[in-house]
Amino acid sequence: MVSIRLDKVTKRFGKVVAVNNVDLEIEDGKLYVLLGPSGGGKTTTLYLIAGIYKPTSGRIYFNEKDVTDLTPAERNVGLVFQNYALYPHMKVYDNIAFPLRLRKEPKSKIDSKVHEVAKFLRIENLLDRYPHQLSGGQQQRVALARALVKEPSVLLLDEPLSNLDALLRVYIRAELKRMQQDLGITSVYVTHDQSEALAIADKIVVINKGVIQQEGTPEQIYENPRNVFVATFIGNPPMNIVKGTVLEDGTIETTGSRLTPPPAVLEKIKRLKLKNILMAFRPENAVVSEHPIEGRFSPMGDLFEVEPLGRDAVVTVTVGEFVIKVVMPTREAMQLRIGSKVYVNIDPSTIKYFDPNTELNLEYIEA
Amino acid sequence: MMPETTDVETINRRRMNLALGIVVLIASIPILVTYFILMASSFTNQMITGSMVGQLTFTLRNWILFFEGKLTVASAAVYSMWDILRYILNTFIVAFGVMLVTTALATMAGYACSRMKFRGRKFLIQLLILLHAFPGVSLIIAVYALYIFSKGPIPSQWWTLYAFIYVIVARAALEIPMDIWIMKGFFDKVPWEVEWSALIDGASRIKVWKDIILPLVKPGIAAVAIFSFIAGWGALIYVLVFLPPTEKTLATYIAGLLAGGSLEVVHLPVVAAAGTLYLLPTLIFFSFVRRYMLQTSLSGIKG
Numbered sequence: 001m002v003s004i005r006l007d008k009v010t011k012r013f014g015k016v017v018a019v020n021n022v023d024l025e026i027e028d029g030k031l032y033v034l035l036g037p038s039g040g041g042k043t044t045t046l047y048l049i050a051g052i053y054k055p056t057s058g059r060i061y062f063n064e065k066d067v068t069d070l071t072p073a074e075r076n077v078g079l080v081f082q083n084y085a086l087y088p089h090m091k092v093y094d095n096i097a098f099p100l101r102l103r104k105e106p107k108s109k110i111d112s113k114v115h116e117v118a119k120f121l122r123i124e125n126l127l128d129r130y131p132h133q134l135s136g137g138q139q140q141r142v143a144l145a146r147a148l149v150k151e152p153s154v155l156l157l158d159e160p161l162s163n164l165d166a167l168l169r170v171y172i173r174a175e176l177k178r179m180q181q182d183l184g185i186t187s188v189y190v191t192h193d194q195s196e197a198l199a200i201a202d203k204i205v206v207i208n209k210g211v212i213q214q215e216g217t218p219e220q221i222y223e224n225p226r227n228v229f230v231a232t233f234i235g236n237p238p239m240n241i242v243k244g245t246v247l248e249d250g251t252i253e254t255t256g257s258r259l260t261p262p263p264a265v266l267e268k269i270k271r272l273k274l275k276n277i278l279m280a281f282r283p284e285n286a287v288v289s290e291h292p293i294e295g296r297f298s299p300m301g302d303l304f305e306v307e308p309l310g311r312d313a314v315v316t317v318t319v320g321e322f323v324i325k326v327v328m329p330t331r332e333a334m335q336l337r338i339g340s341k342v343y344v345n346i347d348p349s350t351i352k353y354f355d356p357n358t359e360l361n362l363e364y365i366e367a
Numbered sequence: 368m369m370p371e372t373t374d375v376e377t378i379n380r381r382r383m384n385l386a387l388g389i390v391v392l393i394a395s396i397p398i399l400v401t402y403f404i405l406m407a408s409s410f411t412n413q414m415i416t417g418s419m420v421g422q423l424t425f426t427l428r429n430w431i432l433f434f435e436g437k438l439t440v441a442s443a444a445v446y447s448m449w450d451i452l453r454y455i456l457n458t459f460i461v462a463f464g465v466m467l468v469t470t471a472l473a474t475m476a477g478y479a480c481s482r483m484k485f486r487g488r489k490f491l492i493q494l495l496i497l498l499h500a501f502p503g504v505s506l507i508i509a510v511y512a513l514y515i516f517s518k519g520p521i522p523s524q525w526w527t528l529y530a531f532i533y534v535i536v537a538r539a540a541l542e543i544p545m546d547i548w549i550m551k552g553f554f555d556k557v558p559w560e561v562e563w564s565a566l567i568d569g570a571s572r573i574k575v576w577k578d579i580i581l582p583l584v585k586p587g588i589a590a591v592a593i594f595s596f597i598a599g600w601g602a603l604i605y606v607l608v609f610l611p612p613t614e615k616t617l618a619t620y621i622a623g624l625l626a627g628g629s630l631e632v633v634h635l636p637v638v639a640a641a642g643t644l645y646l647l648p649t650l651i652f653f654s655f656v657r658r659y660m661l662q663t664s665l666s667g668i669k670g
Contacts, residue, residue, distance in 0.1 A: 052563050073569035085560035089582040099568035150568070 002062050002153040002186050003028040004049060009058030011044055011210075018044040020210035021058070026203075029184045031177065033201035035191060037233070041210035042190045043158055049188060050156050051075050062153060073102075075154070078147030082159040084139045086131040092118075092142050093127040099150040117149045120179075137168050148183075155180070155187040161196065173200050194234045198222060206230050224352065228359035231280045231352065237314060237325040239280040242299070243356065246274055254279070255320035257299040265353050268362045278354035283327040285350040288315045288342050296345035303342045306333050317344050402646070409640035429636040433644070438624065438633040455644070457531075458600060458616040462648070464535035465599025469542045470592045476543070477550025477587075478580070492551070498544035504604060510537050514609060527611055534609045538602050539595065546591040553587030554580070589659035596652055617645045 004026040011019040019041045026032045034042040047053045049060065051072035059068045067075050087095050093114060100110040118124045121141045131139055140160060147155060160176070161169045177200040180187050191197055197204050198218045206213040206221065206229075214226035225231040231239040244254035250266050251258045259279075261269070269277060292298035301319030313333035315326045324344055336342060353362045408414045409430065411423045432438075436446030479485075480492055514533055521529050557580060565575040581588070603618045610616075615623065621641050624633050 050563075050567060052566070072563070072567040077567060079564065079567050081560040081564060083558060083560055085558060085564040087561065087565070087579055098565070098570075102569040102574070146564075146568070 001028045001184065004154060004186065004188070005061040006045075006048070007059045007061065009045075009048060009055045009060060011041075011048060011053055012056045017210050019048065019055075022207075022210070022212055024205060024212065024215070026186060026188060028186055030202040031180045031187045031189060031200060033189045033191060033197040033204045034207055035194060035197040035201075035204050035233075036207040036213075038192055040208045042192075042207045044210075045207065046079075046156050046158055046188055046190050049154070050077050050079050076150065076152050077154045077156055078150060078152035079156045080140075080143045080147050080158065080160045082162055084131075084143040084163075086139060086142055086146070088131050090130075091127065092123065092129055092131070092134070095131070095142055096127075096145045096149050099146065103150070113149055117145045120148075121145050136164050137172060140164065140172065153186070155183075155185045157187065157189045159191055160189070162191070162193070169196070176200060195236060198234070206233065208233075224361065224363060225280075226361050226364050228278060228280070228354050231354070231361075235282060237283050237327070239282055239352070240286075240322070240324045240326075241354075242279045242319070242322050242324070244277050244279055246277055252277055252279070255299050255301070255322070257297065259297045259348060259351075261351075261353065265362055268365060269353075272355060272362075272365070274355060276356045278356050278359070280352045280354060281346050281350055283314070283325045286324075286326045286344050286346040287328055288317055288326050288333070288336060288344055290336070290340070290342060292343045293345040295348075297348045297351070298343040298345045300341060300343050303336050303338055303340050305338065306336060308334065317342060319344060405639050406643045406646075408636050409643045411636060414635045414639065429634070429640040432634065432637050433640040438637060454615045454617055454620050457610075457614055458618065458645075459648075460531060461534060461538070461602055461606060461616055462596050462599035464531070465539045465542065465602065466592055466596040468535055468539040469546055469595035469598075470588060472539070473543055473546035473550050473591050473595075474581075474584075474588060476547045478554050478576070480547060480551045481554035492548075495544040495548050499548070501541075503538075503541045506541075507604065507608060510605075511608060527614065530609050530611060530614070534602070534605050535599070537609070538599060538605050542595045542598050546595060549591055549594075550584065550587050553584040557583050585659050589656045593653055593656045597649055600649055617641065621645060 004024075006022050006024040009019060009022045009024075010017065022045065024045075034045055036042045044053060048055055051067070051070060051074075055068065059066055061067065062075065072079075087098065090098065096114045096117065097110050100113060105113075114127070115124065118127055121144060123138060123141045123145060126134060126138055126142070131142065134142065140163075144160070157176075161173055164172060173196055176189075180200075189197075189200065198221075201218050203215065204218055204221045205215045208229055214221060214230045221230060222234055225234060225239070228241065232241065242254050244252040244259070246269055247253055247258075250270075251260050253259075287293065287296075288303070292300075299319045301317040301324065304316040304318050304323070307314045307316075308330045311330060312327050313330040315328060315333050315336070317324045317326065326344060354360060355362060355365065404415050410425055410427065412426050412428070413423070415423065434448055434451055436448055436451050438445055480488065480495075514537075517533075518526060518529060561579060561583070562575055565579045566572075570578065601618055602616070603622060606616050606619050607622075610619075621638065624638050624641070
């Protein structure tokens, strides 16, 4: 199988730098998700791997082989486009057979391969139809079948689920993950949907402004974001950010409350001579209550709104200039009165500290 | 009785269609009647006019006279049957020639304008519309001058052939700007991803163009083909100017019958027969190509 390596890859479109000096190693057989906001350079990165775009500078390797100057066909990649890009004038069978016919494979072999992949994706009964006779989910499978039938060394997926309705999306992404594991094919998956990324990725690569913000397992990305961008991009709702002032005695003050950071954090604050600090915590790591809870960091604020989402509710509290969102059980949240004074009780061990100048997580700064 | 309630925003579809149908019918009555009189007259002993409907009889005589090259029952043949057949053939040559040249060039240029980056692309695209606005007649002196200059080095026995080629190319040149514009529009609608997809599947550029892109712009090709065919079929001035007087097309033949006072001499139903014949291919060709014009399927590509 194949591992992919991007070596200092840059892609410019005129004056716009879409991908900026990216180094990335994609392990063999793993599902990598390129995650980021639209216009962040993730699709460009995917097209660079596919060979649709040539890098302005830098090299791309499949295993140890330099593929930078190879055509998409020579790289043997399967690519599923966001809009599926099926050939509308061909039946499903011919769509899937198209890459094989171009390789001049014998008819009987083409036939057996098409049926094999169609059976695998459960679209055998659709082979005689035209794309416009299929539902979105079916078209998506056909696109996947066409990508897989040539037994590509790499499977590339560009927002493959974004044109499906919400329910189908959750269903198919589980199938995709299962399929990828069964085939053990090296895959790169582009999405802007962080929950999709967390759900299916072996590794997530967060890309913004053409630069890799963080690379890691979904757990690493979620639990310990490398910078403020990742912290505020991942999670639903994402991390809350509160700005604090570092006092002489080594405590941090924000909106009238004080917190003593862990010694390791304090040491870095001192060494970096930080006067201010950004503190971030996940909405599920805090509880809103009418009274402060012992052992928690509990700034006070006004209860702005409660949005019940079934089991959990999103509780919005304004603390000074900051808007904080907390996820807590609906039953408890409904006890609270809108507009009343409440405490946001944050578990201090879950708080992440960021340098306000570089927006980097202090844990990622070398001591 | 309760008044019937309807949704405010909904127009009654069936009534709307009926109303539209009636309006279109009324508006087309003058055209339909004219064509009907023309076609029917070619099968009657005299031109159909209101006063003599009772005296009309069915006859094929007009068609026979027309193909014999006679203009009236009594007169001797002005043209031979071979002349007439040759005029018909000439018309087809010019029409298909213009169609082939126009469709081929417009399809290729339309692809280039839609897909390729080159200097002055934007300017060229704007120029296309301007070029289309130029009436062909206004160019005729320059085009004629060019014809005379370019004819010089060619041996005189090839001049007739050269005249045909020149008419076809010159007439096509008038059609091409607009048709490039039309084709560009169709190519613009084909998403890049479809091309990329085929390239990734291992197709060559030519193969992508031939097997993937062209089938998707078939309606555009059909539209351009029919427009240019009709333009070539009806070409009058360029044919009159460039083809030698002995080589007529149906358009110039009919124009000739009606010009120069011969209108009083010819038997009008014979002209009606010529006119009907002149209409026929356009109708047949149109009904043949129409189904391609109406089928646009770009589904299977969500965007």
